[in-house]
Amino acid sequence: MATLVPLLDKDGVRLTVDDAIATVTLTNPDRRNAQSPALWRALTEAGRSLPGSVRVVVVRGEGKSFSAGLDRQAFTPEGFDGEPSFIDLARGDDDVLDSTIAEYQDAFTWLRRSDILSVAVVQGHAIGAGFQLALSCDLRVVADDVQFSMRETSLGLVPDLTGTHPLVSLVGYARALEICVTGRYVHADEAVAGGLANVAVPADALDAATSDLVGALLAAPRDAVIETKALLQGASGRTLDKQRIAEREAQGRRLRDLAGISD
Incomplete structure (x- = not known):
C-alpha cells in the first residue's frame, strides 16, 4: 500500500x-495519532472520495498506537489554530454547538x-x-498489546462520536456502562472474549491477519454482502416477524438477480 499514490x-x-481495497491511515505517530477537528474533516473527505470499486475499507494508525484520542489542545482556551476552541463552542449558540x-x-x-x-x-x-473510531468499523483486528479505553466520562464529558451504540450492541449495557x-x-x-475484537494476534502478525480477513471478505459476491450487512444492521431494531419479512424481501432480490430477472 505504501507505494500507491494517495487520493488524499x-x-x-x-x-x-x-482496486476493491481502500486504506485509511492516521499519519501522526509522534503524537500517537491524536485527533482534531481538522483530522475529522479529513476522515469525512476520505469517505466521500472512495471510488465505486471499493468494497473493503481498512482503517489503521501509523506507529505504536492506533489513536490516543482527542488532542488535549482541544481543552485549552486557545484550541487549535484556525478553529473555534471547545470553550468558545460551549459559550456559543446551541444550534451551532x-x-x-x-x-x-x-x-x-x-x-x-x-x-x-x-x-x-x-x-x-x-x-x-x-x-470510537475502531467501534465505527464493522470488524476489528487487534494486536495483543491493544489497550481500549473510553476516557470521556472521566474528563466530565460523554462519548459523542457515535461509539455508544456499537459498544452497547457488542458488550451489553452493563459492561458498556462500566467501561465508560x-x-x-x-x-x-x-x-x-467480549466481542469488541474479532481476533487478536501478536503485533508482528497484524498485517498478515488483516490480509487474510480482507481476502475472506472479498470472496463473496458484493451484492450478497451488501444485502447481508443491511439485514444484520437492522436486526436489533426489528421484531422477529419484521426481520423475517426483511429476509424474504432480500432473498427475493438475490434470487431474481441470480436468475437475471429485473424488477
Whole structure:
C-alpha cells in the first residue's frame, strides 16, 4: 500500500486505494495519532472520495498506537489554530454547538455504509475518540498489546462520536456502562472474549491477519454482502416477524438477480 499514490493526504489522514481495497491511515505517530477537528474533516473527505470499486475499507494508525484520542489542545482556551476552541463552542449558540458536533460525527458514520465493509486494525492505545473510531468499523483486528479505553466520562464529558451504540450492541449495557464510567483499559483477551475484537494476534502478525480477513471478505459476491450487512444492521431494531419479512424481501432480490430477472 505504501507505494500507491494517495487520493488524499492531509491533516493526519492518508487514503490509498488498490482496486476493491481502500486504506485509511492516521499519519501522526509522534503524537500517537491524536485527533482534531481538522483530522475529522479529513476522515469525512476520505469517505466521500472512495471510488465505486471499493468494497473493503481498512482503517489503521501509523506507529505504536492506533489513536490516543482527542488532542488535549482541544481543552485549552486557545484550541487549535484556525478553529473555534471547545470553550468558545460551549459559550456559543446551541444550534451551532449541535451542528458542529454533528459535523464531527460525520467522520465516523460513513464507515457503517451498507455498500462497504470496514476493518479497524488496532495496535497499542485506542483511547476515547480512537476507541470510537475502531467501534465505527464493522470488524476489528487487534494486536495483543491493544489497550481500549473510553476516557470521556472521566474528563466530565460523554462519548459523542457515535461509539455508544456499537459498544452497547457488542458488550451489553452493563459492561458498556462500566467501561465508560471507569475509563479502564480493555486488553486483547477481554476484547476478543467480549466481542469488541474479532481476533487478536501478536503485533508482528497484524498485517498478515488483516490480509487474510480482507481476502475472506472479498470472496463473496458484493451484492450478497451488501444485502447481508443491511439485514444484520437492522436486526436489533426489528421484531422477529419484521426481520423475517426483511429476509424474504432480500432473498427475493438475490434470487431474481441470480436468475437475471429485473424488477
